[in-house]
Amino acid sequence: MLSQLVVLGLASAVAAHGTVSGIIADGVYYQGYNPSYQYITPAPVVVGWSIPQDLGNGFVPTTSYGDADIICHLGATNAQTAATVKAGGKVQFNWTPWPVSHKGPMITHLANCNGPCETVDKTTLKFFKIDAVGIIDPTAEADDYWASDVMIANNNTWTSVIPLDLSPGNYVARHETIALHSAQSVGGAQDYPFCVNLKVTGSGTANPAGTLGEALYQQTDPGFVYDIYASPLPTYTTPGPALYSGASSVKQTYQGVPTASSTGTYKKRWEA
Numbered sequence: 093m094l095s096q097l098v099v100l101g102l103a104s105a106v107a108a109h110g111t112v113s114g115i116i117a118d119g120v121y122y123q124g125y126n127p128s129y130q131y132i133t134p135a136p137v138v139v140g141w142s143i144p145q146d147l148g149n150g151f152v153p154t155t156s157y158g159d160a161d162i163i164c165h166l167g168a169t170n171a172q173t174a175a176t177v178k179a180g181g182k183v184q185f186n187w188t189p190w191p192v193s194h195k196g197p198m199i200t201h202l203a204n205c206n207g208p209c210e211t212v213d214k215t216t217l218k219f220f221k222i223d224a225v226g227i228i229d230p231t232a233e234a235d236d237y238w239a240s241d242v243m244i245a246n247n248n249t250w251t252s253v254i255p256l257d258l259s260p261g262n263y264v265a266r267h268e269t270i271a272l273h274s275a276q277s278v279g280g281a282q283d284y285p286f287c288v289n290l291k292v293t294g295s296g297t298a299n300p301a302g303t304l305g306e307a308l309y310q311q312t313d314p315g316f317v318y319d320i321y322a323s324p325l326p327t328y329t330t331p332g333p334a335l336y337s338g339a340s341s342v343k344q345t346y347q348g349v350p351t352a353s354s355t356g357t358y359k360k361r362w363e364a
Contacts, residue, residue: 109149109191110248112140112267112286116184117177121353124186124288125171139175139354141168141264141287149188151271151282154311163214163305164266164287171289172210175354179294180256182342185267185286187248190240194271194282195320197226197330198239200252201266202290203302209262209289218302219266222339223252224330226315238320240269242344254290255338257298263290266305270331272320281316283309300336308332 114124124140127147135142145167152161161167177183185200203217225239243250252267268285275281308331309316315331 109151109194109271109282109284110188111143111146111149111284112185112288113188114186115139115175115288116186117175117290118181119352120175122175122288123354124286137172139171139173139288139290141165141171141289143168143286151284154279154281154283154309154316157283157309157311158306160215160306162283162285162309163217164264165285168214168287170210170212170214171287173354174209174262174289174291176291176293177254179254179258179260179292179296181254182251183254183265183290184249184251187243187250187269190244190248190269191271192241192244193273194240194269195238196240196270196272196281197224197315197328198243198250199224199268199270199330199332200250201302201308201332202254202258202300203264203266203305204259204299205262205264207262209264212264214264214287215304215306217264218304219308220300220302220336221333222255222336223341224332224335225341226328226330227325230325240271243269246344251342251344253340253342254292255296255298255300255336255340256294257296257338258292258294259296259299260293261291263292264288265290270316272318275317276319276321278311278317281311281318298338300338303333 200223201219229237271282
């Protein structure tokens, strides 16, 4: 146990940016993936897709927008369990502490696995966008107020709503932020996508069309080439396909301590 805690501590010490460390789905907390889990035998079974190559909490470069790394992060492999959430319910994505300088949008996609997400080929997943927020207040006094600023202000959390009309089944939720502090030219944006498995319940019948992960973006898209230091700020358009027509937004407020956890004992994100 001691060696496991040491590894967890080292991983936290070298953290440069951030990851989705867990989620709260319909009031229940589910642990996400930590790259240090690769050193633990047996590795914890969590809802977050495994990203052992992301030891430095780094980003996916824009040059990888055409390959599998952009889907769920560097070398991501399937999570082996899922969080249950009803259609119309909320999923709160818990981020590790995020740098204020890394301003950008918050975006969430879903993809139907059409079977078990534990074994689905990620390159076959077709994603549809259910949540996308970019710049919120270009006239904010001290700095522009972006979706990432709201996430930070809400205790490093972002909440997305599962569309009410969505058909029940197994889905991969792809949640990301895109840091734009170096995005004045092509290749400067930093993408941080993370995936979790969801089991959606309900009586909906909608099966939204989607886009393959490797086709979601091009590095020349306007949402990836943007000067956050310009004055006045130009209009910002979140990248990728249009928002799903059945999507609904939610006022971003911290949801508080969950009522339960998938393991029976809730631990805060910063606890080992």
